[in-house]
Amino acid sequence: MYCGFDYGTSNCAMGVFENDEPQLIPLEAGKAFLPSALYAFSRDFITEGVAKSIQDDAARREYIESRKAILTRAQRVRREEDYQADDQVVFYGREAFSEYYDYPDEGYFIKSPKSFLGGSGLRTEHIRFFEDIVTLMMLKVKRAVEAKTGIPLTQTVIGRPVNFQGIDAEASNKQALEILSVAAKRVGFLDVEFLFEPIAAGMDFERRLDKDQTVLVVDIGGGTTDCAMVRMGPSYRDKLDRTADFLAHTGERVGGNDLDIQLAGKEFMPLFGMGAPLKTGLPMPTQLFWNAVTTNDVTAQAVFNSLETKKQIEELRLDSKTPSLLDRFAYLREHKHNFHLVRNSEEAKINLSDSNETLISLEYIEKSLSKTLSRDQLDSAITPPLEKMMQLMSSAIEEAGETPDVIYITGGSAKSPIIQKQIRERIGDIPVLDGDHFGSVASGLTVWAQRIFS
Known part of the structure; x- marks a missing residue:
């Protein structure tokens, strides 16, 4: 089977x-x-x-x-x-x-x-x-x-x-x-x-097309964003060799996890001392805080969990005007709560897809500790990775040499109204259709498996 x-x-x-x-x-x-x-x-x-x-x-x-x-x-x-x-x-x-x-x-x-x-x-x-x-x-x-x-x-x-x-x-x-x-x-x-993966997502979408179209498929996954310009429709879907139908594809290691990390770094890490004033007047080093939340990087995690980082936090505590924040950071590191914090960031991102504000409890760090986040804060925090995603879409269209008839977006983070708004503003007046944010890739892979193995 x-x-x-x-x-x-x-x-x-x-x-x-x-x-x-x-x-x-x-x-x-x-x-x-x-x-x-x-x-x-x-x-x-x-x-x-x-x-x-x-x-x-x-x-x-x-x-x-x-x-x-x-x-x-x-x-x-x-x-x-x-x-x-x-x-x-x-x-x-x-x-x-x-x-x-x-x-x-x-x-x-x-x-x-x-x-x-x-x-x-x-x-x-x-x-x-x-x-x-x-x-x-x-x-x-x-x-x-x-x-x-x-x-x-x-x-x-x-x-x-x-x-x-x-x-x-x-x-x-x-x-x-x-x-x-x-x-x-x-x-x-x-x-x-x-x-x-973007081609698989496109195959799931293609099953429902009743006319031929050129489609920009955008798959914003957890770890990567992948785009493909594909000719689709009744004239194409039964072909086993689709090489000529795939006009362009782009992809980079920037996805939903990067949005979570950016939000965690910019909105949660100040609660742990990032940006806090030092007695010396020098700026607080930021890299150790970013290492904490960059949970998709083996090197960053190794450095964060190292004895050197523990000593650095202890030294910063002595120099800080707000040592209690560094105590909080030391507690997060000692008890390995950094993955939990990034998970909270992901939950906030999901919540802000349906509301303009969300309250995130951080009581596992400290009693009564919480953070209220708004959609505007999310919008500001995720600007760098979002810009990369937009560039990938533009590059796929440019490489194909033609304008898509429709943009089909899928992947968990694609549900965000911030991302959909950016697509409409940056790519132009092109219909944007939602796929099954979690299931379209698996469905398309199943379609292809049926064609090559049955």
Whole structure:
């Protein structure tokens, strides 16, 4: 059986064909998407989970040999912490967030692992660890769908951004696709194909077109924004070779996560001392505050969690006219609440799609601490990444050499009225249509899987 698999930066979704239509399968709490987050009581349990899941004997032996030291540590943690063989030690999606909120500094939490797959400078052990994270998350989704459908899944089309990273894109893409391919094979997919995510979103849209049009498809995902200019409609949709129909595509590593990070940095970090006055009259250094909220950057997180940053915060506290703010920042760092803070920023962004103001509670940091945010504050905070998104859209149109008949936007952040307003103002008087913000890519991938595997 074949499926379309949107292994997304923010959410995962999977579709299968039923009754001649792509159907997204509920993955958690009746919802057809699973947040791309994982929490483990020990990071070694992630590798242990992969070792237990590999079905092929030879492949499992080879894998165990390559992870021998890690698996030995996992067994030691089990003995020391008295974890039994059937205890749940790894959590996914909303459960992962819940466990992280309850025990932020006791386990290992990762959100949006897809953001890291194309990172430059990753050592072999890093790449292997990301393979393990992706494998477990893919396995969670695949098993949920197989349990619902009762049919083993052996073929898949997985969505991919145009570029996983902006720097050395070719090497980045190769590395990320290899990680995804290894993980997909380990969970039992025999045939794995990849399709650009904006093209997949366009294929979902194309099913409903009753006339030929040139469409600018804009997919604003959690980690990337991808655009494609595509000829679509009844004359095109049954073709297997669509190469000539794709007029242009652009993509960059700027997405919904960057909007969350900008909002967290500019509106939440002042509560922790960013911009606060120093006794010396010198400006407060800002990089350590930005490192805290740049949760999609391995290097930034390593620096933030380093002993050097701890000492820097202690020194700044002595120099600060408002030391209580630096105490608050030290508490956030010590208890690993920075991911929670960026999640609050994401929640604020979502809330401000439907209202002009939202109140965010930060009581997990300090009793009665909260922040009221307005849509205008969001608009101001996200200007830099939003400008990059607009440039990608303009570049796709320029590269294609023609004006689109319609703009089709999808992806979680595309729901924001701020983004839609910018598109209308910057691109021109062109109809802007909304897609299924969370499901259109998975549906389009399922459509393509049906065409190439059936």
